[in-house]
Amino acid sequence: MGQIIMHIDVNSAFLSWTAAYEKQMGIDRDIRTVPSVIGGNEQSRHGIVLAKSTTAKKFKIQTGMSLMEARQLCPNLLVVPPNYRVYVRASKAMREYLMSFTPDVQVFSIDECFLRFTDLKREEAVELAYKIKDTIKEKFGYTVNVGISDNKLLAKQAGDLEKPDKCHTMFPDEIKEKLWVLPVEDLFMVGRRTKPKLNRWGIYTIGELANSDYYLISTQLKSHGRMIYNYAWGRDCSTFKTGEPIKSVGNSSTLKFNVCDHETAHVMLLSLTEMTAWRLREANMNCRVVSVGIKDKDFGYAAKQRKLDFFTDCTRDIYINICILFDELWDGKPIRQLGVHVSDLESSNIKQINIFQDELSKKNEILDKAVDKIRSKFGDESVIRGVFANTELSPLLGGYPDDEYPGMSSIL
DNA sequence: TCTGGGGTCCTAGGACCC
């Protein structure tokens, strides 16, 4: 009786969560039953498909596709805007519920988790998986897939077998029958670049990869090749990780219009830095590497990073360096997207004495903490920098800190 | 007005040191 791993995956997560939320809000429709997608705002150049309903899928609509393309495939397509706060809440609620079955929960993404059990027989595991799937549906109003095996890779592959609202097993003795028959691109970590390479070598199924020339795969695809070869045999030696510290944080944003001057770019970078630094502080981390990314109007991408002489979580320290890097990197081409990232993180509990820190920087540290407190209590935009006042520019660009949201109604 | 945003991990090449 070895360990049992389950993989829980919310079916069309953003769409399902939106539908469940609308139902709770008393909105009289179910977007799951019509051709619909969750899609960004085209006016602000965020027009892509983030999730699709089962009926939309029948029109060959795919995640990542532009909304224009999607509408060409299905003229009556219903496009619903995303609500990330709902998703963060829903994800958290599901995660907490899953913890009631086992403390060993590994969060894989906003809509996927792994569970570990050490004292279950196969039959008991399957029974429990059905219970988890059905109670989530009952309690939260959306469906999930559950994959069952004895390692994470196989559990995840099992969960992908047939959707939605299904439980599947893929134990090692089922690999030949259930895994090897699948197209090679269905294997975890075989993406759009690797698939054509494998196809060129006559490898079209996972079984063909498993029985291919290991030397060829290993020398041509290096460590990635060795990994997918082992995956094809269902071998996964990764450890089960609960509560791993984060390794980097960042925010990027496609801008409403192309930016062509330093001043506007710097303001956008401040907005991105504020969000990134806030999230860094929320995670109780300091960073030593800062990085800026620029995507130009033709989608060309470049990034520049620098290791600082000290660890910091201070908005000002990060911002100053981001601007220096940006000025060094930017070639003057109109800018479509900007990004700010920090890495080489260390817990702020082991705060080192920073001999490079000046007086202003110390004052800014205190200021950051005060601003964080006010924002947590009264909302994101309760405090904004002067440069953003009376402008159309958003004071906080990019994603969301994944904590509680003030003023939000109790949903899900 | 076709093309988002959050991450992780790996490799390669140059600088620098002994």
Next chain:
DNA sequence: TCTGGGGTCCTAGGACCC
């Protein structure tokens, strides 16, 4: 004169995931 070799650190860039 024709070119050591091992190691670490740093930066750029690419592949993959959801």
